[in-house]
Amino acid sequence: MSDQSATAVACANIALIKYWGNRDAAQRLPANGSISMNLEGLFTRTRVAWREGFKEDSLIINGLPVRGTALQRVSDFLALVRNMAGMDWRAEVVSENNFPAGTGIASSASAFAALALAASIAARLDLEPAALSRLARRGSGSACRSIPGGFVEWQAGAGDEDSFAASIASPEHWELADCIAVVSAEYKTTGSTEGHALADTSPLQAGRVADAPHRLDICRRALLSRDFDALAGIVELDSNLMHAVMMTSTPPLFYWQESTLTVMRWVREWRLGGLPVCYSIDAGPNVHVITERAAAGRVADLLGAVPGIQKVLVAPVGGPARLVK
Numbered sequence: 001m002s003d004q005s006a007t008a009v010a011c012a013n014i015a016l017i018k019y020w021g022n023r024d025a026a027q028r029l030p031a032n033g034s035i036s037m038n039l040e041g042l043f044t045r046t047r048v049a050w051r052e053g054f055k056e057d058s059l060i061i062n063g064l065p066v067r068g069t070a071l072q073r074v075s076d077f078l079a080l081v082r083n084m085a086g087m088d089w090r091a092e093v094v095s096e097n098n099f100p101a102g103t104g105i106a107s108s109a110s111a112f113a114a115l116a117l118a119a120s121i122a123a124r125l126d127l128e129p130a131a132l133s134r135l136a137r138r139g140s141g142s143a144c145r146s147i148p149g150g151f152v153e154w155q156a157g158a159g160d161e162d163s164f165a166a167s168i169a170s171p172e173h174w175e176l177a178d179c180i181a182v183v184s185a186e187y188k189t190t191g192s193t194e195g196h197a198l199a200d201t202s203p204l205q206a207g208r209v210a211d212a213p214h215r216l217d218i219c220r221r222a223l224l225s226r227d228f229d230a231l232a233g234i235v236e237l238d239s240n241l242m243h244a245v246m247m248t249s250t251p252p253l254f255y256w257q258e259s260t261l262t263v264m265r266w267v268r269e270w271r272l273g274g275l276p277v278c279y280s281i282d283a284g285p286n287v288h289v290i291t292e293r294a295a296a297g298r299v300a301d302l303l304g305a306v307p308g309i310q311k312v313l314v315a316p317v318g319g320p321a322r323l324v325k
């Protein structure tokens with residue numbers, strides 16, 4: 001065989017309706033469906049080269065060789081690709097994130113989306129979009145949403161076959177932006193994978209999951225009709241629900257810091273003052289402030305002036321994962 005390598009790029013995404021908890025952790029079958037938007041300009045670029053006769057997979061991230069659990073997670077993922085392609089070669093993986101270092105912006109979604117595309121193409125697997133999204137899901141749940149472009153819905157599905165993400169609207173459908181208020185570059189938190197495993201210990205998780213179809217409907221409709229007020233209400237409710245589950249798990253997970261709450265309060269004030277803004281917070285202290293693109297400059301300036309905010313990143317709605325030279 002000739003060249004068995006490929007390079008792919010995928011953006012990060014921010015969930016507007018969150019994935020928290022799995023029905024099946026090994027297959028990453030989520031407790032509930034989720035909706036996200038891709039983040040243009042925050043991406044991972046990954047090259048995969050399959051090598052005949054190599055004994056082990058290798059991984060370089062941002063120029064540094066990686067071993068241990070991070071390599072194991074990638075190697076377990078590559079084993080799925082080997083299995084699908086019916087081959088036993090090992091891979092050299094070289095990956096770069098363009099996210100500013102130490103900002104705590106999650107990279108597993110863009111990382112496993114880029115890896116799924118590069119590894120499968122390099123293995124001569126030509127997967128349909130749904131199959132590629134299912135594959136990415138096995139690496140990191142949220143990665144399945146970084147395969148399609150724009151505004152994306154991940155159907156929880158009944159099993160592996162129907163648990164994948166698809167676009168519900170293109171990036172051009174609605175010019176929104178995510179202004180990410182970076183609260184702290186130096187924090188240690190419980191990672192999402194460990195966090196998902198605690199979700200069912202919260203007495204609130206069952207209620208959050210049972211109501212998810214309703215929230216998904218409201219969010220999908222708000223996006224399709226470009227209704228910012230409706231979007232703001234459901235996005236903040238959903239983020240608050242997920243954090244209520246986190247805070248009431250055993251052990252409890254508290255991701256917010258003082259500045260997180262300060263930004264949440266200011267966002268509410270600004271919205272009352274007529275600015276189209278709402279907040280959403282993932283498994284860390286940074287605040288994602290969703291706004292209309294025309295207001296993003298103003299929102300970024302306001303956020304930058306809030307005490308405790310180290311930096312503000314602005315990301316418009318991004319496209320799908322793609323191959324590059």
Ligand code: DP6
Pocket residue numbers: 014015017018019020028034106108109139140141142143192193194196281282283
């Ligand atoms: C809070 O997809 O990072 O960002 O599947 O274990 O890799 P793993 O978890 P991950 O979880 C994302 C959690 C979240 C909400 C979301 O993106 O939907």
